[in-house]
Amino acid sequence: MRAVSSILVSKSYSIRTYGCQMNEHDSERIAGLLEADGMRRADDESVADVIVLNTCCIRENADNKLYGALGNLKALKAENPDLQIVVGGCLAQKDRDTIRERASHVDVVFGTHNVHRAVELLDHAAEHGPIVEILEEAVRDDNEAFPSALPTRREVDYAAWVTIQIGCDNKCAFCIVPSVRGVEMSRPFGELVAEVERLAADGVSEITLLGQNVNSYGRDLALARRGDVVNDDLGNDAWWCGDNWTDDRRARPLFGDLLRVVGEIEGIHRVRYTSPHPKDMRTETFAAMAETKAVCEHLHFPLQSGSDRILSAMHRGYTAERYLEKLTEARAAIPNLAVTTDIIVGFPGETEDDFERTLEVAAAARFDAAFTFVFSPRPGTEAADMEADFVPHDVAVERYERLRRVVERSSRLANEQRIGLVEEVTVEGPSKKDPAVLTGRTRWNTLVHFASDAPIRPGSYVTVEITHASVNHMLGELREITVPARHRTRIPVASG
Numbered sequence: 088m089r090a091v092s093s094i095l096v097s098k099s100y101s102i103r104t105y106g107c108q109m110n111e112h113d114s115e116r117i118a119g120l121l122e123a124d125g126m127r128r129a130d131d132e133s134v135a136d137v138i139v140l141n142t143c144c145i146r147e148n149a150d151n152k153l154y155g156a157l158g159n160l161k162a163l164k165a166e167n168p169d170l171q172i173v174v175g176g177c178l179a180q181k182d183r184d185t186i187r188e189r190a191s192h193v194d195v196v197f198g199t200h201n202v203h204r205a206v207e208l209l210d211h212a213a214e215h216g217p218i219v220e221i222l223e224e225a226v227r228d229d230n231e232a233f234p235s236a237l238p239t240r241r242e243v244d245y246a247a248w249v250t251i252q253i254g255c256d257n258k259c260a261f262c263i264v265p266s267v268r269g270v271e272m273s274r275p276f277g278e279l280v281a282e283v284e285r286l287a288a289d290g291v292s293e294i295t296l297l298g299q300n301v302n303s304y305g306r307d308l309a310l311a312r313r314g315d316v317v318n319d320d321l322g323n324d325a326w327w328c329g330d331n332w333t334d335d336r337r338a339r340p341l342f343g344d345l346l347r348v349v350g351e352i353e354g355i356h357r358v359r360y361t362s363p364h365p366k367d368m369r370t371e372t373f374a375a376m377a378e379t380k381a382v383c384e385h386l387h388f389p390l391q392s393g394s395d396r397i398l399s400a401m402h403r404g405y406t407a408e409r410y411l412e413k414l415t416e417a418r419a420a421i422p423n424l425a426v427t428t429d430i431i432v433g434f435p436g437e438t439e440d441d442f443e444r445t446l447e448v449a450a451a452a453r454f455d456a457a458f459t460f461v462f463s464p465r466p467g468t469e470a471a472d473m474e475a476d477f478v479p480h481d482v483a484v485e486r487y488e489r490l491r492r493v494v495e496r497s498s499r500l501a502n503e504q505r506i507g508l509v510e511e512v513t514v515e516g517p518s519k520k521d522p523a524v525l526t527g528r529t530r531w532n533t534l535v536h537f538a539s540d541a542p543i544r545p546g547s548y549v550t551v552e553i554t555h556a557s558v559n560h561m562l563g564e565l566r567e568i569t570v571p572a573r574h575r576t577r578i579p580v581a582s583g
């Protein structure tokens with residue numbers, strides 16, 4: 088890392104994050120880069136020297152929200168001309184120069200492939216004026232392309248996200264990710280293991296492996312090992328692909344290999360991952376989940392639709408029958424598995440008959456929870472151009488309600504079946520509604536509230552007997568603290 092910038096010492100920053108976990112993780116890395124450069128987090132955005140808007144174009148009305156926010160920041164910039172306004176993330180990658188055309192008070196625009204350049208771009212803008220820098224794609228042998236390879240300022244001390252792969256090779260008709268995040272690139276195996284070892288040494292006990300198509304991790308590394316894609320300059324095999332496979336010319340490493348290795352690292356108590364693609368889900372992954380104690384019994388398995396006709400229009404690469412077969416295989420391999428999903432209602436061309444197939448599959452799948460969305464077109468996607476087939480909004484909303492009722496039934500039932508069981512829970516902290524009550528999560532990722540006579544540090548593992556269950560949470564009684572939190576408590580340091 089270069090020397091601390093003289094321009095930014097003792098300045099303060101504020102970051103607004105829009106969108107998914109991937110973006111939240113990018114924001115942690117931007118914060119880490121700025122702090123490594125001598126900045127501190129502002130107590131309030133209105134007094135910050137640098138305001139970063141880390142954007143997302145997946146959510147509805149993302150453009151309106153960004154330009155609305157930029158409009159509001161104009162007054163702040165007029166009061167304080169030294170304020171630097173930065174726009175990064177997916178929407179910046181997509182809109183590029185348009186952002187400064189519509190909001191000329193923006194100082195820096197960067198995309199999804201050059202997060203690591205945040206500080207250099209701020210310095211450049213301070214010296215030479217506004218700058219837009221968008222890279223078309225990540226550079227394969229540039230380690231800094233992976234957000235986890237950068238310094239970080241984690242939001243939670245005991246849990247961390249680890250980006251294992253960036254980009255996506257699929258072409259789901261509703262999704263903007265492939266055009267803003269580029270092709271899939273897996274982070275070298277040895278480097279990931281080293282990162283998780285460092286996190287564990289720092290007191291982190293729960294990690295979530297992140298990727299747009301997380302379970303296809305390693306596909307590109309295996310190709311690279313066969314010499315089809317890259318040359319010998321990439322370093323030794325063990326670092327690139329893991330030492331277990333240096334003599335193995337089969338397609339390795341697999342995602343399951345990674346789960347097994349990081350799950351065995353001392354101090355790592357829980358491993359989660361998101362988001363996998365059903366078409367790429369392999370028997371080896373289920374086996375690794377079943378045989379690695381730290382990997383939570385929770386599978387997020389995006390269905391999107393139960394109609395084969397709609398799945399085909401979405402380019403999802405599986406049928407409803409194949410999806411249910413894989414789910415059956417997963418449940419047979421992993422006892423007590425919780426399954427959650429994503430479903431889009433009202434995709435262009437969806438008929439009542441298509442939607443009833445979705446209801447049937449949802450009922451058969453017995454989901455523990457589902458993120459259900461009414462379709463809304465995202466500019467730049469194939470589905471946005473299917474205007475002639477758009478489902479009327481009131482029809483989609485009525486279907487959404489019917490689906491919600493089906494999913495709620497299975498969620499409630501799954502939670503009620505836990506009553507009387509003693510669950511392991513990670514303590515997150517006091518409940519938002521009642522500070523006398525603690526909140527935590529089971530290995531299934533279900534929220535549990537319970538009372539405790541004495542304070543318990545967030546990040547501790549406790550056992551709780553479940554006494555009550557509803558659709559979205561459970562109540563319980565504390566039994567014992569099984570693993571106290573190990574991380575150091577962060578002490579704020581005043582700079583200046």
Ligand code: SF4
Pocket residue numbers: 255256257258259262263264265299300364
């Ligand atoms: S697999 Fe996921 S990230 Fe990739 S195109 Fe489909 S929905 Fe988007």
